[in-house]
Amino acid sequence: MKKYNTTLTIAGSDSGGGAGIQADLKTFSACGCYGMSVITAITAQNTQGVSDIYPVQISTIDKQLDAVLSDIGADAVKIGMLHSSEVINLVAEKIKEYNIKNLVIDPVMAATSGDKLLQDEAIAALKNELLPLAAIITPNIPEASILLGREIHSQLDLPEVAKQLSFNQNVSVLLKAGHLTEDELVDVFYDAEKEEIIRLPSHRIKTLNTHGTGCTLSSAIAAHLSKGKNLQTAVKQGKEYIDQAIKAGRDYQIGHGHGPVHHFHNWWN
Template identity: 80%
Template sequence: MKKHNTALTIAGSDSGGGAGIQADLKTFSACGCYGMSVITAITAQNTQGVSDIFPVESSNIEKQIDAVITDIGADAVKVGMLHSAGVISLVARKVKQYEIKNLVVDPVMVATSGDKLLQDEAIEALKSELLPLATIITPNIPEASILLGKKITSQSEMPEAARELSFNQSVSVLLKAGHLSDENLIDVLYDAEKDEIVKLPSQRIKTLNTHGTGCTLSSSIAAFLARGETLQTAVANGKDYIDQAIKAGKDYQTGKGHGPVHHFFRWWK
């Protein structure tokens, strides 16, 4: 019998379908993995913003994780919106219990619309309990600035910032440049395994359809890690996937605000 490469997302639900577990599951499928989900919160959300967040009980989150891992397993796990310190602690405990090998953490704090998604008291729990367990974390500039406690204002500051976020060179970091104003963007990967900085250039794509780009990039990296690719190859392939998904989605209008990327650009236009 054949065996799927499996990827699990632990994140919030986006009712609009562009971000969160909906984006993650689309990405897993598009990148060749069998996707599974653990829902941490239910949001009332569309392309214009988040109007409500309903947290899922920690006991149910734990049962969701147990149900998936003990039966199907996961070749990689992507973690997104966790919302509270208690849920962060729970997920960290489960990562240790099941000895998760490929853990991609997208430290989701603010939605594309500007809506806050992480409680203030949860930030310290994220830094002390979960991020040090990750294979790679994928912060954008605002998230990295919050984690470091200082602003990042230029691309020249990014390599050192990525190293600072690596928890003494134990966690790889993909620091994304999209929130800077440059037309030519250079994301920075700090590969902790090799103690190496890799610069990943790309051209800014002019579009409003950027809802869920962070979710999509981090889940594509998780999918490629689940398929057995090396960290640098998984990140390069994830970058290529999100760039093509943004380009393919820029000509669509979905909703009245920041629309989604086109996750299935390889199959239909």
């Protein structure tokens, strides 16, 4: 019998379909994996912003995690919006209980629209309990600033910032440069396994359709890890996938704000 490469997302639901669980499952499928989900919160959300967040009760998140991991398992896990310290602590316990190795964490704190998606008191739990368990974390500039407690202003700062976020060289870091102002973006990947800095340049794509880019990139990395790729290959292929998804989606219009990327650009246009 054939075996699927299984990839699990633990994140919030985006009713607009561009980010969160919906973007993750689209990405897993587009990258050739069997996707599963544990929903941590339901958002009322579209291209213009988040109008409501309804947290899923802890016991239901707990049962979702056990249902998936005890039966199907997961070759890789991607974590996105967790919202509260209570949820973060539960997920950290389950990651350890089921001995998850290929763990990709996108430390989601705000939507593209700027709406807050993580409670302030949960940041300490995220830093202390969950992030140290990751194989790789994928913060953007604002998220890295919050985690470090200081502003980041220059592309030149990124290699040192990535090292500082690596929990004493135990966690690899893909630090995304999209919030800087240069036309030439250089994401910085710190490979903790090899203690190596890799610069990943790309040209800024002029488009409003950037909703869910962080979710999509981290999910693509998780998908490639679940297929047995090493971390450097998974990061490079994940970057290539999101770049092409942004390019393919720039000519579409959905809604009146920040539209999504084109997750299935390799399949239809």
